[in-house]
Amino acid sequence: MEGNIREVILTEGRIQKRVRELGALISADYEGSSPLLVGVLRGAILFVADLVRAMHIDLEVDFMAVSSYGSTTRSSGVVRILKDLDQDIRDRDVLIIEDILDTGLTLNYLIKNLQTRQPRSIEVCALLVKRGKQKVRLTPKYHGFEIPDEFVVGYGLDLNERYRNLPYVATLKKGVMQTEFP
Ligand code: IMP
Ligand code: MG
DSSP states (O other), rough: OOEEEEEEOOOHHHHHHHHHHHHHHHHHHHTSSEEEEEEEEEETTTHHHHHHHHHOOOOOEEEEEEEEOOSSSSSSSSSSEOOSSSSOOOEEEEEEEEEESSSSSHHHHHHEEEEHTOSSSSEEEEEEETTTTSSSSOOOEEEEEEOSSOOBBBTTBBTTBBBBTTSEEEEOHHHHHHHOOO
């Protein structure tokens, strides 16, 4: 698996340090409101697990699973909910936790969908934001890192379900990308 890596763009140490910073920042902002953190499956699992351990306030965690129709590397903006929240979010402070903001179409859909349920507030925390790629106006209130427009894996992010378990974020060798996405 590690033989397929081209370049580590965010080391485990940098990610962990930034996640602790985000945890402190978000905790300060949400102190006293018991926010509901909504992790987007499956990419955000590692980020959620580390982020909540860096937050020392009362909070709840739930998950949603979505899939966009069509190709797996390109977002179509048409999103299907595979697993919905288990709880009502009316009057709750909701914070969506995403692995990466690419075109923004997935998040845009999610926000609109959750907004119809009348939460008290709804914000986004994305670990990664791809520079210059957003097709919709969407600026997450919190984000970990801005990265160049390249396909990355690791720390939850996958290529055909693989590489999620890498503790760092990396690009893959050209040959690997081509065999998996001819
Ligand atoms: P968007 O709708 O284009 O913003 O895409 C969002 C989803 O596409 C993310 O939640 C990821 O699952 C996936 N994605 C986008 N870019 C990458 C990448 O570089 N590596 C792995 N998955 C990605
Ligand atoms: Mg994915």
